[in-house]
Amino acid sequence: MAEEPGEVQGAEPDAAKSNTIIERRMAELLADVARVEHVPVESHFFDDLGANSLTMAHFCARVRKHPELPSVSIRDVYGHPTVRGLAAALTNAPARAAAPPPPAGPVPPGSTLRQTLCGALQLLLFAGYCLLATAGYVQGYAWVADASGLVAVYLRSATFGALALFALCTLPVAAKWLLVGRWKPAEFPVWGPAYLRFWTVRALLRTSPMLLFVGNPLYVLYLRALGARIGPGVTILSRTLPVCTDLLTIGAGTVIRKDSVFLCYRARAGHIRTGPVTLGRDVFVGEHTVLDIGTALGDGSQLGHSSALRDGESVPAGQSWHGSPARRTDVDHVRVAPLPCGTLRRAGYGLAALLRALLLYVPLTVGGAHLLLTAAPELETLLDPSTLHITSARFYAEAAALSLALFAGSVVVGAVAVFVVPRLLRPLVRPDRTYPLYGLPYSAHRAIALLTNRRFFTWLCGDSSYIVPCLRAVGYDLSRVEQTGSNFGTAVQHETPYLVEVGGGTMVADGLSVMNADYSATSFRVTRTTIGGHNFLGNAIAYPAGGRTGENCLLATKVLVPLDGEIREGVGLLGSPPFEIPRSVERDSRFDHLREGSELGRRLAAKNRFNLRSIGLFLFLRWLHTCALTVLGFAAYDLYGHGGGPGGLLALAALPLAALVFTVLFYALVERSLTRFRPLRPRLCSIYDPVFWRQERLWKLPDAHLEMLNGTPFKPLVWRLLGVRIGRRVFDDGVYITERTLTTVGDDCTLAAGSKIQAHSQEDGTYKSDHVTIGAGATLEVGAFVHYGVVLGEGAVLAPDSFLMKGEQVPPHARWGGNPATENTGSR
Numbered sequence: 163m164a165e166e167p168g169e170v171q172g173a174e175p176d177a178a179k180s181n182t183i184i185e186r187r188m189a190e191l192l193a194d195v196a197r198v199e200h201v202p203v204e205s206h207f208f209d210d211l212g213a214n215s216l217t218m219a220h221f222c223a224r225v226r227k228h229p230e231l232p233s234v235s236i237r238d239v240y241g242h243p244t245v246r247g248l249a250a251a252l253t254n255a256p257a258r259a260a261a262p263p264p265p266a267g268p269v270p271p272g273s274t275l276r277q278t279l280c281g282a283l284q285l286l287l288f289a290g291y292c293l294l295a296t297a298g299y300v301q302g303y304a305w306v307a308d309a310s311g312l313v314a315v316y317l318r319s320a321t322f323g324a325l326a327l328f329a330l331c332t333l334p335v336a337a338k339w340l341l342v343g344r345w346k347p348a349e350f351p352v353w354g355p356a357y358l359r360f361w362t363v364r365a366l367l368r369t370s371p372m373l374l375f376v377g378n379p380l381y382v383l384y385l386r387a388l389g390a391r392i393g394p395g396v397t398i399l400s401r402t403l404p405v406c407t408d409l410l411t412i413g414a415g416t417v418i419r420k421d422s423v424f425l426c427y428r429a430r431a432g433h434i435r436t437g438p439v440t441l442g443r444d445v446f447v448g449e450h451t452v453l454d455i456g457t458a459l460g461d462g463s464q465l466g467h468s469s470a471l472r473d474g475e476s477v478p479a480g481q482s483w484h485g486s487p488a489r490r491t492d493v494d495h496v497r498v499a500p501l502p503c504g505t506l507r508r509a510g511y512g513l514a515a516l517l518r519a520l521l522l523y524v525p526l527t528v529g530g531a532h533l534l535l536t537a538a539p540e541l542e543t544l545l546d547p548s549t550l551h552i553t554s555a556r557f558y559a560e561a562a563a564l565s566l567a568l569f570a571g572s573v574v575v576g577a578v579a580v581f582v583v584p585r586l587l588r589p590l591v592r593p594d595r596t597y598p599l600y601g602l603p604y605s606a607h608r609a610i611a612l613l614t615n616r617r618f619f620t621w622l623c624g625d626s627s628y629i630v631p632c633l634r635a636v637g638y639d640l641s642r643v644e645q646t647g648s649n650f651g652t653a654v655q656h657e658t659p660y661l662v663e664v665g666g667g668t669m670v671a672d673g674l675s676v677m678n679a680d681y682s683a684t685s686f687r688v689t690r691t692t693i694g695g696h697n698f699l700g701n702a703i704a705y706p707a708g709g710r711t712g713e714n715c716l717l718a719t720k721v722l723v724p725l726d727g728e729i730r731e732g733v734g735l736l737g738s739p740p741f742e743i744p745r746s747v748e749r750d751s752r753f754d755h756l757r758e759g760s761e762l763g764r765r766l767a768a769k770n771r772f773n774l775r776s777i778g779l780f781l782f783l784r785w786l787h788t789c790a791l792t793v794l795g796f797a798a799y800d801l802y803g804h805g806g807g808p809g810g811l812l813a814l815a816a817l818p819l820a821a822l823v824f825t826v827l828f829y830a831l832v833e834r835s836l837t838r839f840r841p842l843r844p845r846l847c848s849i850y851d852p853v854f855w856r857q858e859r860l861w862k863l864p865d866a867h868l869e870m871l872n873g874t875p876f877k878p879l880v881w882r883l884l885g886v887r888i889g890r891r892v893f894d895d896g897v898y899i900t901e902r903t904l905t906t907v908g909d910d911c912t913l914a915a916g917s918k919i920q921a922h923s924q925e926d927g928t929y930k931s932d933h934v935t936i937g938a939g940a941t942l943e944v945g946a947f948v949h950y951g952v953v954l955g956e957g958a959v960l961a962p963d964s965f966l967m968k969g970e971q972v973p974p975h976a977r978w979g980g981n982p983a984t985e986n987t988g989s990r
Contacts (some may be wrong), residue, residue, distance in 0.1 A: 184249040187231055191224045192245065201677035203245040208744040215743070216951060224983070226973075228644075230329030236967055238734070240743045241567065246924040265975040266959045268376030269431045269939030272353065272891040272910050280353040287362060296815040300802075302326065306532055315529045323524030327371055334366035335387050338407075344389060345426070346404035347455075348434040352893045352912075353875075357434060360427075361873050365403045376401050376643060377608055378515050379508040381601070385410070393443065393721075394505065397599060397683050400424075406436045413443035413461065415683040421675065421704070422942055423451040428473070429895050429914045430941045432961060442479065446496050449677055450704040452486075452916075452945045452963040464495045467677065467704045467755045468738050470945070470963035474980065484722060485739040486963045486981040493725050496682050497708070501598040503684035511600035519944035525582050552797050561796055565789035576618055581635045584610045588637075595686045604686065606766040607658065607679070615655045622780065624652030625858045626673075626773035627766070633659070642666040642695065646757070646927070647769045650674070652861060656686050663697025665713065671924055672861075673702035675969055680707065690985075694731070698926050702918075702947065711735070716745050716925070720947055720965045720981055737965075738981040746926065757927050765850035780862050785829055792820055825867045830883045833863050833902075841885060841903035844932040854929045857922075861900070871917070872896040881907075889938060897942065901931060901950075908956065917942040921950045930968075937974065 189201045207213045214222075218239045226232045232252040242248040302322040308774030309315045343358045350356035372384045377399050382392055393414030400418050404410050406426035418424075427436045437455025440918055441447070445459045448467035457471040460479030465471065465605035470486040477483045484491045534772055590606035597603040614636050623632040627652045634640050643649060644666040651672035657679035664670075664975050667868075670693075689707040693699070697711070700719035709723040716734035717723065722741055724730070732901035734743040755766055770958035799816040836859055847853050871877040877894040885902040889909035897913035901921035907913070919942075922931035934948055937956035942948065946960045949968040954960065958972045961979025970979050978985050 164404070165719050176890070183337045184231060184253060184460050187228060187244050188225065189245045191228065192221050192415055194222060195221045200856045201245060203249075205244060207243045208238065209243075209758050211321070215967065216969040219967055220971075221950075223969070230853075231786065233541070234794060236982050237737065237741060237984065240741060266431070266941075266957050266977055268975070269957050272351075272432055274891060276353045277891050280358055283358055284361065284874050286863065287365075289815070291366075292793075293815040296817075297811060298329065300811065300814065302526075304529060312533075315532065316525050319519060319525040319529030319532070323528045324345050324520050325456070327524060328518070330369065330891065331384070334363065334370050337366050337382075338363045340386055341875075342392050345408040345436055346397040347437050348411065348437075349433055350855075351433050352429070360405070360434060363728055364873065367405065369404075373401060373403060374519075379512040381518060383512070387506055393867065394506075395683055397501070397681065404439075409436060409455075411438065411439040411440045413441055415443055416441050416445040416447070417681050417683045418447040419449040419451075419467070419677075421449050422447050422451040423916060425915065426455060427894065427946065428455050428698075428943065428962075429912050430510070430893075430943060431939065431957075432893060432910060432912055444683065446682075447486075448495055448704075449675060449706075450702070454944065454962045455812040457902065466493060466495050466722070466725075467706060468720065468981075472961055486720075486722075486965075487961075488978065489739070491726075491739070496680075496686050498680040498682050498687045500682050501596060501685040503598045503600060507598070507600050511604075536727075546894070552656065552800050553847050557796070557800070558793060561793045565792040566785060569788045573618075576616060579613050580619060584613050588660055591688055593688050593690060596685050599681075599683075607686065607688065610659075612655055614659045617653065620650070620654055621652045621862065622777055624650055624654070625861060626768050626777070628773065628777065632793060637662070639663040643668075646849075647766050647773070648858075648924070650760065661688055661690040661693040663690065665697065666694060667696040668693060668698070669698045669924075669926060671701045671719075674699055675704045675705055700923075700925075701920065714745060716743070718743070719923075719949070720963075729920070736982065753850075753928055756848045756850045762850075768852075769850060769855060772852065772860070776855075776859050776862065779859075783832060784864075790828065792821055810935060822867060822870060824878055826883070829863055829865070829867075830880070833835055833860060833884060836860060836863075837885070837903065842931070844904070846928070846930050849924065849927050849929055851929075857929070857931075865898075869952045870897065878907075904931060904950075905934050905936075907936045908940065910939045911936055912941040912960075914942055914946070916944050917946045917948075919948045923950055932968075 165512055168315065181690060185203050187833040189203055193201045196211060196213055201211065205211055207218060215236065217650035218332045219236060222236055222239060225231050226943065234248065234252060238248060238251065242251045263849050270311055271567050306315060306318045306322055309318045329656050337960065342363060348677065366522045366689045372381060375381045381398060382396050384393055385407055390404070390407040390412070392412045395415045395416045396412050399420045400422040401420065402423045402425065403422055404426045409423065424439045426439050428509065435455065439453050440458040442459055442461035442463065444934050445918040446460045446464040448465055448469060450468045451465055452470040454471060454473045456473040458476040459465060460477060460478045463477040464482040465477060465488060466470065466482065466484030468486070469484045471488055475487065482491050482493055483489060484493065484496060491927040587606040587610050591603050591610070609660045619632050620629065623629040626646055627645055630640055630643055630645060633650065633654070639662065646669055648669060650670045652675050653672040654670065656676040661678045662676050679686055679688045691705065693705060694711060694715065695791040696714045697717065699717045700721065702720045703717055703723065705723050706725060708725055710727055710729050710732040712719065712729045714732045715730055719732065720735040720738065721735050722738035723739050732745055736743045741745060775827040795817060798813045801813035845853060868877065868880060871880060873895050878888050878892045881888050881899065881902065886899060887906040889907060889911065891909060892907055894913045897919060899919045904921040905919055919934050921934045922929065930950065932951035934950060935953045937954055937958065939957040940954045941959045943960060943962040947964070948966045951969040952966055953971045954966070955972050955974035955976060957975040959977045960966055960983060961977070963981065964979045965981040966978065966983045970983065976985055
């Protein structure tokens, strides 16, 4: 039972009595959750009781359900880590400046028939696009193949490639103006005619080669052609292509950093709502940000990294804001002086990039493939169109040999591109020197970032000891590293790898982005960024140059790394904006004995051997997948050459769909085989436990192909195939689910673009996982992140860029938001 709280000194009698009742109730609930006999009201939750964040999340949920107690959030718990302090803070808290938003209304069941018809039409549109593209490619390739001599092949390849590039870029523009006209603020249900037009435009936009020109003035011109109102001197570094472009307004001199999201539409409760996003002149939008519809930034304003503006929120002119939801700060996020960068310089840079693409990259892609195949006489069976060879054993032997050569060659070429070429460009960009945009140093910097962020080798070596030499070869300074066997995950990115330093004993989960370059609208500068030793960094963290953290820090998932104040050491940071939490607690150190002395050496060696086998396994699987696609490709070519006419063309046109279906089934079979066709179980174990090593294998399974199914009824079917317990009529606009068999999604849910359901956490050397349940009709909005052990009630809404912490229980039809998410989204 809970300890009887004492008198509150200096308080009014009624207040003291009220505090006493609240203390007693809270102490009883905490004792029950923590499974202890009693809880002294002055005991520190973490230091004395040994509670952790999961325990306190369960405590918060129990308090919120109690009719006699005030609502409490995890931020309140960390701010007042005793029962007495928490009760006093909640009792004496001032009245809210704004009332919480009304509960989300019930979500009416969708129409299965409407969903099925929409899916059938989407499939027909995809097939029609493949047929059109295949017809054009066949005619163009035949014209290139008829050329004699290298010069003629080059000229025809350049001409055909330029026409293809023009067609792929203009088709989305034409479709947008023909199908939609000008986007206007509106709302319509998914799976209907308006949604089908919306999806068609969005799907075509994502096939546009203009995405390769992000960071180039040509990209801004392309958005203008799509209807966006963008002023002169705007720099956009984010690869997130807005869909409803007529609703996007960007003033002159604005800079938008990478990984920022401004889609100009929102998916919620089975409906799409389009709305404006307005940025004034000289605005700065930081990395890892979300701008919901109905948001605005005034002239000269700033939104810092790892921040968000929700519907109806705006930043006044000249102010700097950060956080999720954002609030005012004194931090100046533009840390590099402007330099002259006129229209002529921008035009010249754009023209040079276009000519480089048309005269170098495109001819090499088209003509190089032709010359490579015709220069290999041993492939005569594959390339002979006069006879049907798919029943010949030699056909498959040649396909296997070709796929092996292509796969091995691509690995070698990729290694040169990632580890060698960027080092040759490195002298062109000196640290701590300010350069104007759109010059030779900027080109070199963009090339270094593009090449060294290729994910193949970090995917292959991540979550193992081999990621350390891999990142060293890329250029990271890991001279003080202490090998843990899981120093980095599989997803790490940076602006330049040569100015990243990580201290010894630090472990990093997936999604780290090192922001070691600063930008203004006219200039940039690269700067060394140092992450201290013995840190742990959670998922989806953008770490800026000048981050004010030092040694022995815990940086929680999606935390906003501070740029002001004293250097934090020996503490944890959670939230956006961040607040301090304990670095670790006793319960989290139960496996520390496995990380020391001879036991560490023995288990690390065993983990290394297991990870090496995993690397070999996934190299084989990637080659096997390449081999199967090669067989499919040449089988389609064989049928085309043998049959000719419309039948042969249809065989080639069916190749993309066949390749997608095979890829889905192949990796689904691999994943279910790795789990032995059984669901995962909740775990609490060390990273040196073989159970965790088997889990790491699942994180290496390729799943980029699932993005092609976003916004279609086929994506939920694939999730079901992978083991997700998913209901009917779910609208998946781009969610990512890490542990499929631990996740349950109810009927009529809406899962927005960039949202994530992660049913695990890896903190220092401890791995934890548990079930996640998303109730029927619930919505995860753009960029929302759901942790393990969570229950999101029926019809509940999680706001954009929110972080729903482990163990939270969201009541039905509630609106939660923020980082960490709380029920009060009506105030900052």
